[in-house]
Amino acid sequence: MPIPENYAKAIEALQATLSPDSVTTDAGVLTKHSQTFGVSKGLGHTVVVFPKTTEDVVNIVNISRENRMPICAYGGGTSLEGHATFSDTGGISLDVSRMDQILEIHVEDGDLVCQPGIQWVKINEILNEKGIPLFFPLDPGIGATIGGMISTGCSGTNAVKYGTARGEWFINATIVLPSGEVIKTRRRARKCSAGFDTLSLFIGAEGTLGIVTEVTIRLTPLLPTRVAVANFPDVGHASKASIEALNCGVSLQCVELLDKYSMAGLNSYNQTMRQWPEKDSLFFKIQGATQVFIEESARILKEVVERNGGSAFEFAATEKEADDLWLARKTAPMAGLALHPGARAMITDVCVPLSALPQLMTNIRKDLDASGLPAYTLAHAGDGNMHALILYRNEDEEKVVHDLVNQLAQYALELDGTCTGEHGIGVGKKKYLVNELGSSTVELMKQIKQTLDPLNLFSPGKLYPDYAKSSY
Ligand SMILES: Cc1cc2nc3c(=O)[nH]c(=O)nc-3n(C[C@H](O)[C@H](O)[C@H](O)COP(=O)(O)OP(=O)(O)OC[C@H]3O[C@@H](n4cnc5c(N)ncnc54)[C@H](O)[C@@H]3O)c2cc1C
The missing domain is CATH 3.30.70.2740 (Alpha-Beta Plaits)
Structure with missing residues (x-):
């Protein structure tokens, strides 16, 4: 497809503004940035840019606006609803992978300042290497970046203990708005009641309202964990056990349910060095500051499991055994694919x-x-x-x-x-939004979008449903 004239001008301006290795129209790179997991299809990007600083992002946003060329931020590309592709316009894929540094670590304050392209896994590796007994607990797909995690409102297996991206894990963020203006949502203090929470506008906004270029994230103590597993006659019993365990205050970091089909899949895949009962099963991660605390929690948990019809309760007393058990939970999604x-x-x-x-x-x-x-x-x-x-x-x-x-x-x-x-939501789930939130709430979201991005250049075609009440 020929590139529209305004897009060609934008690409020239990008090449003139950024370093030569920061702008590419290479077909392989364009394709990689257009393909995320899942079946939501999108058109390829027209150009991929790799900013290194907030100033680079401002320049790219200004060029995008001046030339009416849409822009879509790209973090780790692990999102699952067609978020990081363009639905029907083509445009600039703004890849933040070169903005991947930790800028400051404040151990006493329990926070760190980083760029948006750093992966959560990398942050935790660096803290571990430095011997800092803190970690960042949000755990979506491996490869996910802080910018992408804010923008999807992510969570993961640890959410039962630590909540989601909508909690207070992101203390502040620096954001480039569609106007090219740079805002910082608040300062670094743990608490702040100075006005309403502007950062929350960008959590789950999927890159449609601004591009995140710097973030202060909150850290939490890294406590020892152990793993337990149990089988249940059905999902109902497993679910009741999970609820009772949480409500009686057992210190659980994760409660994961694999149905009997997933357990059978694990057996056929045969990568976990054992055969599993092919029953609906719960995998628990028990957390505690001491082994005694964890063992006492495991004892209470076993009682809860048995009261709810569970059997074959297995508690991994050592770190190695715990890792082996948890491998089953980690392997389960891939087992289905590999089979x-x-x-x-x-x-x-x-x-x-x-x-x-x-x-x-x-x-x-x-x-x-x-x-x-x-x-x-x-x-x-x-x-x-x-x-x-x-x-x-x-x-x-x-x-x-x-x-x-x-x-x-x-x-x-x-x-x-x-x-x-x-x-x-991305592209794949737009159609459910009005039914779920109501048209007035969706209209409020659209009005915010219209106010911040009147030209609809930031990730057009994502998130906002296609009905015609307003122009998005
Ligand atoms: C195997 C697998 C397991 C997964 N498990 C989980 C899970 O347990 N929990 C969970 O929540 N998710 C999970 N996911 C989904 C995915 O990891 C999350 O959605 C993640 O938050 C996406 O981060 P990313 O950096 O890959 O973002 P991307 O895919 O690159 O982008 C996602 C969205 O964020 C926007 N964006 C990216 N960077 C920025 C930025 N700097 N500024 C503004 N907008 C930006 C993009 O434009 C896009 O709309 C899983 C995915 C896979 C493949």
């Missing part, structure tokens, strides 16, 4: 109130079985956040997958839940 070579996968998530999780999982399992497609479900059970991995091989099957995803979102909404607990 069906050549198949494509749709990963989707929804979230419901804790007590509604069994109903949700029972409902969708009937549909998954009826579809005949290989499908594995697992859940961050402590949060009511269910994931389905559904595999397909051709366009007909892909249509079935879309129907299943629609059905799952519908079930979640009927149970007073959400169409996404952590992956976000």
Whole structure:
């Protein structure tokens, strides 16, 4: 497709402004930046730029605006709903991977200042290497960056203990607005009640309101953990055990549910050095400052499990045993994929109130079985956040997958839940937003978008539903 004249001018301006190695139209690089996981399709980018500083980002944003060329921030590219691609315009992919430094570490204050392109895994590795007994607990996909994590409103397995990106893990952020103006949302103090929380506007905004260029994140003590696992007659019993364990105050960092299909998948995949009972199972990470505390928690947890019909409670007393057990939880999503070579996968998530999780999982399992497609479900059970991995091989099957995803979102909404607990809206879930939030709330979101980005240049086609009340 020929490049529109205004885009060509923008690319010239980018080349004149940034260093030569910071602007590329190389086909391989464009393709890599256009392909994220999942089935949401998008057009390729026209150019990829690699800023190193906030000033570079300001220059890129100004060129984008002056030439009416859309812009889409790219972090780790691990998002799952077509976030990092353009839906139908092409444009500038702004890759923050060269803005990947920790700028300051304040151990006493329990925070650090970093650039947006650093990965959460890297931050924790660096803290560990430096012997600092703190860590950053939000844990989405490996490779996810701080900027992407803010923008998707992410969480992960640790959310049951530490909450999500919507908690207070991001103390402040420096953001380049579509106007080219740079704002810093607040200072570094732990608490602040000076006005409303402008940073929260950008959490989950998916790069549509501004580009994050610097962030202060809060850290928390890294405490020892151990792992326990138990089997249950069904998801309902597992869910009740999870709720009771949380409500009686057992110090749990993670409560993960793998359904019996996922457990069978683990056995067929055979990468965890053991055979598992093919039953709905809970994996717990117990956290505590001392071994005695952890063992006492494990004792209480075992009682809770058994009261709720669980069996084969296994507690890994050593770090090595704990790592071996947790490997099963970590391997489960990949096991499903590996068992069906050549198949494509749709990963989707929804979230419901804790007590509604069994109903949700029972409902969708009937549909998954009826579809005949290989499908594995697992859940961050402590949060009511269910994931389905559904595999397909051709366009007909892909249509079935879309129907299943629609059905799952519908079930979640009927149970007073959400169409996404952590992956976000992107392109794939725009259609559920009005039903979930109501048209007035969505209209407020659109008005904020219109105020900050009147030319609709920041990630057009994402997040905001396509209905015609306003121009987005
Ligand atoms: C195997 C796997 C497991 C996963 N598990 C989880 C999980 O447990 N929990 C969870 O929450 N997610 C999970 N995810 C999804 C994904 O890791 C998260 O959505 C993550 O937060 C995306 O971060 P990223 O850096 O990869 O962002 P990207 O994919 O690069 O971008 C995501 C969005 O953020 C915007 N963006 C990126 N950087 C910036 C910036 N600097 N300023 C403004 N906007 C920006 C992009 O434009 C885009 O809209 C998983 C993904 C995979 C592949």
